[in-house]
Amino acid sequence: MDPVVQVDQAEQAAGQVRGDILVVEDTPASLQLLSRLLTDAGYRVREAPNGELALWSAQAQAPDLVLLDIRMPGIDGYEVCSRLKKMPGLDEVPVIFLSAHSDTDDKLRGFEVGGVDFISKPFQFEEVNARVMAHLKIRRLQQQLAAHNDLLQRESRLRLAEIAHMNRNASASVYCAALVHELNQPLAAIMSNAEAAELFMRMSPPALGEVAEILTDIQRDDRRASELIQRMRELLKKSDPVAQALDLNEAVRQMAALLGSEARMRKVLLETELAPQALTVSADPVQLQQILINLVLNGMDAMGQVVAEPAGGERSVTLCTRRGQAGPGSAGMAEVLVSDRGCGFGANQERLFESFFTTKAHGMGLGLSIAAAIVHAHGGRIWALDNPGGGATVGFALPLAQDREALENP
Ligand SMILES: Nc1ncnc2c1ncn2[C@@H]1O[C@H](COP(=O)(O)OP(=O)(O)OP(=O)(O)O)[C@@H](O)[C@H]1O
Ligand SMILES: [Mg+2]
Missing domain, CATH: 3.40.50.2300 (Response regulator)
Structure with a gap:
């Protein structure tokens, strides 16, 4: 039947x-x-x-x-x-x-x-009944299919969010180590300022003018420490991305400062070459940090571990920012290039952006695919090239905020 x-x-x-x-x-x-x-x-x-x-x-x-x-x-x-x-x-x-x-x-x-x-x-009623039945059936199947598709889409979005969070935790651990290291500096300054203030108070008469100045310094250092902790919190919490206007130069500068201690530990020179003008883009700052951390860590990984002192300039990662170079799709974009002097991509070039593709013993193979997902969500492009003189460069471009506005409201 x-x-x-x-x-x-x-x-x-x-x-x-x-x-x-x-x-x-x-x-x-x-x-x-x-x-x-x-x-x-x-x-x-x-x-x-x-x-x-x-x-x-x-x-x-x-x-x-x-x-x-x-x-x-x-x-x-x-x-x-x-x-x-x-x-x-x-x-x-x-x-x-x-x-x-x-x-x-x-x-x-x-x-x-x-x-x-x-x-x-x-x-003939039999015909009416047969056609009605067939179309009701088709409609029900369509509805079931649509509901099923919805469910699958929701699940895959959820998974991507989970995976992105996992990767964020992994890169965040390095970042947090750097932040903790940075915290030492304001804390040490607060301590020595407090000791100095105590001495000024013991003088007779107490040097209140000096103490007042010291208190201002202590407040400034305390604020700096709170900011660092706040940044760590933002990086670790699961939150929806929020785009805001920010200067790529500033984001790269901050990242270079924070990854400085990690670079020193790995005996890598971390350099920046920033565009002279501000490069304002609309981006989620935490996601932007996540891209930069992944790219810089990959660059450092590509140069392996060294025990001996490095030879000058051989082990370096450079973060370069610039306005998009003339060429198809580059106008109105700001670019960040992360170059290293490591092993290069070689035969892996084709698969770099695949999720779970890794050549590292402890890699998850997520850094680049997540960086790409974030860049695309911001309306940008990402690419990877071997350097002619050795090493590799991963670059990404994001739409410049002013240009985007000009395009939308000519
Ligand atoms: N700068 C680079 N130089 C050479 N190869 C690289 C570079 N960046 C990425 N790769 C290659 O691409 C692969 C994928 O990189 P990706 O960042 O996605 O994952 P991973 O670094 O292996 O792991 P993780 O998820 O911890 O980042 C790496 O395993 C490596 O083989
Ligand atoms: Mg990686």
Whole structure:
């Protein structure tokens, strides 16, 4: 037996309504007959004697399917169908036309306005029932598929967020180590200032002017320490990205300062070459840090571990910023290039941006794919090239904020 019919009979046996059908027909006798046959077959039926009432009834409650006469006084079936297709929530409801004419032009017009099928009058009820059943089934399957797709999309977004957070924690641990190191400096300054203040207070008369100055310094250092802790918090917490106007030069400068101790430990020279003018982009600062950390760490990894003192300039990572160079897609962009003098990409070039592609014993293979996802979400581009003289460069470009504004409001 046809599986559709099988399922259908099972539904009927379970006493379930087979679907809510709106029948639109101006001839009272036809309307009543169709309505009775459909009700007997287990459908819930609503009747509408003309187009206006049909639209009103459909809007009040969306039916599962519409059987629609074409020739009616007032608005005809084509018009009813094309209006239904423009109404939110009703655009997907299948419409089957009932027509006394089986003219091809009539049918074409019906399909054009969004109908799914035709039944010629006078009709055989078996045919009506078979077509109604088939279209209800298709509609249900479409709905299930859409719900399933939705679920999959939600799940994959969630996973990406989890993975991005995992990578952030991994890069954050290096960053936090650097921040902790940085914290030493304001804390040490506060301590020595406090000791000095104590001495000034013991003098007779106490040197209150000096003490006041020292207190100002202590406050400044305390603020600096709080900022560092705040940054660590931001990096570790799971929060939605928020874009703000920021200067790429400043972001790169901060990152270089903070990764300085990590670089010294790995005996790598971390240098910056910043564009002379500010490069204002609209970006989430924490995500931007995440890109930069991943790229700098990759550059350092590419040069391996050294035990002996490095030879001058051989082990360096350079962070360079500039306005987009003339060329396709570069105008109105600001670029950051992270270059190293390591092993280069070689044969891995093709796979760098694949998630989970890694050549490192303890790598997750996520750094570059996450950097790429963030760059793309900001409307930018990212690329990777081997340097002619050895080593590799990963660059990314983000739209300059002023240029974007100028484009949007010329
Ligand atoms: N600067 C570079 N020089 C040479 N090879 C690189 C460089 N950057 C990335 N690669 C190659 O690309 C691979 C993928 O890099 P990616 O940052 O995505 O992951 P990973 O560094 O291996 O692990 P993690 O998830 O911890 O960052 C690396 O394993 C390495 O083989
Ligand atoms: Mg990496």
